[in-house]
């Protein structure tokens with residue numbers, strides 16, 4: 048067997064398919080620049096902020112609302128009528144959102160799946176057309192028909208496409224029927240929901256509650272297409288989890304942990320288990336849990352002055368006072384006196400002896416004449432500063448507004464200043480020869496469960512290494528890198544100051560957004576700061592607005608936290624798997640994760656072999672999550688993140704997969720849980736009560752169940768590293784003589800990508816890649832009308848090539864696969 052560079056395979060573009068073959072693909076379009084951001088009013092302080100449930104009509108509206116600076120990330124889910132989720136907003140912003148067309152739903156913690164269909168739904172107007180004869184037969188294809196059970200309830204998830212889905216007048220309707228077990232007739236007709244994103248028809252999809260497992264479904268389009276499909280199991284009959292071993296140790300994490308606790312435990316683990324663990328320090332320190340000290344003085348609007356210290360607050364900025372002083376005499380010039388850390392601005396006076404300095408003049412004086420104490424001073428927001436500044440009642444202390452200890456937050460000193468992030472590396476053989484797995488948690492500060500989930504996984508590895516056979520296999524066959532919190536500055540801010548903090552603490556804002564009332568909105572979204580499919584390249588879902596929840600930063604990799612990840616995967620090139628752990632949503636993602644909105648041009652779709660490997664791995668991982676307390680991550684929430692949720696420009700997964708060939712997963716832990724008492728799915732939150740309701744929303748339960756999934760990801764990586772078996776493949780139907788046109792497809796023995804030719808040439812990595820009919824569907828079907836010889840080879844997810852063929856050079860053996868479809872002349 049021979050391992051090829053996965054990167055080469057990824058870059059090989061699908062070439063044009065010969066004229067005998069029918070192929071489909073997305074239309075191309077030129078990239079467009081990101082839309083200009085607009086500013087919006089900001090929360091004045093954290094007390095006035097609240098969480099509301101909202102519904103948006105789709106990704107277009109999401110982009111607009113995010114570009115306007117609203118904080119709408121996470122907890123979002125697709126529903127047939129758009130996207131539902133939560134927003135962290137003030138009452139005033141609720142009004143703004145409503146004006147933008149956002150629907151504010153009932154302010155209720157638990158929200159139901161609005162497309163929940165119990166039993167049959169009447170045939171609507173679109174459905175009625177389905178039974179009318181039609182000359183035009185639309186093609187209908189079933190992408191998924193999945194059955195799963197949770198907490199005693201069965202569900203059927205159906206995803207189907209019609210070739211006429213893009214049609215707007217009349218909109219093509221779809222209906223699904225199901226049987227009630229083998230040999231029973233179809234019935235229970237239900238109307239399906241059409242899913243349109245960024246102006247493009249995606250597919251129809253629904254989740255139905257059913258009491259009996261169907262074996263087959265039938266989908267009918269209103270323009271006449273009909274197809275049937277077999278129902279598959281989703282996460283049913285999973286093998287027992289590691290925790291099934293009675294001697295297996297788990298449940299180590301006893302509550303939420305702030306970064307200091309996470310890092311100190313990581314270092315302790317390395318000390319306690321030196322044979323299998325060590326610390327790797329990331330080279331770039333963070334910009335720090337720190338701020339400049341500030342005050343807004345002199346009045347409001349045109350008269351207001353914003354002063355910012357040159358020194359960080361904890362390094363002297365907080366000791367500075369500023370006073371605007373009124374003097375009785377007439378016609379005095381503006382002057383500044385500095386005594387120690389006290390700055391006195393002696394305001395100019397007019398002929399009548401009244402204050403006469405404008406905000407602009409005072410700001411200039413502070414900036415240039417405060418003996419270096421104040422290096423940033425300006426009028427308030429977009430004001431010109433033409434108003435006359437009022438004297439202050441006395442000296443005003445500047446403050447960095449940090450360390451306002453939140454009630455109920457865990458105890459612990461918060462170190463100010465830059466942080467060095469330790470990586471906890473666990474593996475018996477840390478020599479670069481075992482497949483590396485990067486677990487990257489808490490890019491987003493307020494997401495506390497990802498950190499505890501990752502720590503729990505690390506604890507399970509070291510505590511079970513000597514006693515549990517399966518754990519020993521993991522530790523001996525993988526090289527695991529845990530970043531327990533990749534945003535320590537923001538996480539400290541979330542713990543101690545502002546619970547809803549998402550981004551890091553770096554203030555890239557211009558003067559118009561640099562006043563202290565904006566402080567909770569500064570920072571860079573670390574998962575929008577990477578280089579592939581980025582907002583800087585015109586992809587959607589990253590904002591250019593520095594106070595937006597998805598601010599992408601001034602440039603790609605502007606932040607130390609994202610630079611560190613690139614450093615790590617370049618230094619440890621054995622890293623072949625990564626999981627970017629987020630909350631909350633109950634989703635498991637891979638590529639594509641970003642698109643250019645105009646035309647909905649996604650980053651390149653992974654080859655079919657990678658896509659199949661992702662699905663296979665996802666099913667393994669999520670089966671282990673389910674094993675804990677029957678939490679099911681539903682198939683509609685699994686796949687390319689921009690296919691099932693939204694475009695997130697410049698996310699880390701796109702960069703690691705496309706640049707380094709790393710299988711890069713993202714997941715949203717702590718999502719919806721089915722509540723049999725209400726019959727609804729109950730959503731999660733960023734910081735659920737630690738114990739909470741163990742059957743529903745609980746930080747502890749989420750930590751335990753998702754740690755199961757991370758452990759299974761390690762097993763996926765270990766199996767991948769040991770995979771030395773070549774894939775096999777076949778053409779269906781194979782070699783032979785046929786009386787007329789034949790429909791032909793490939794099949795592989797395991798997730799593998801096929802490269803093929805039909806023009807007599809030897810197949811190489813530049814040859815066409817066997818692709819899906821459409822995304823989230825199986826491989827394409829070729830309609831062969833003339834005698835054709837297929838030449839091909841397959842490559843599995845670990846890089847093994849079928850029959851040890853070498854596609855990179857002329858191999859005398861030419862041991863690729865071949866099959867001839869002979870079409871008899873009439």
Ligand SMILES: [Zn+2]
Nearest residue numbers: 491494629630
């Ligand atoms: Zn997140």
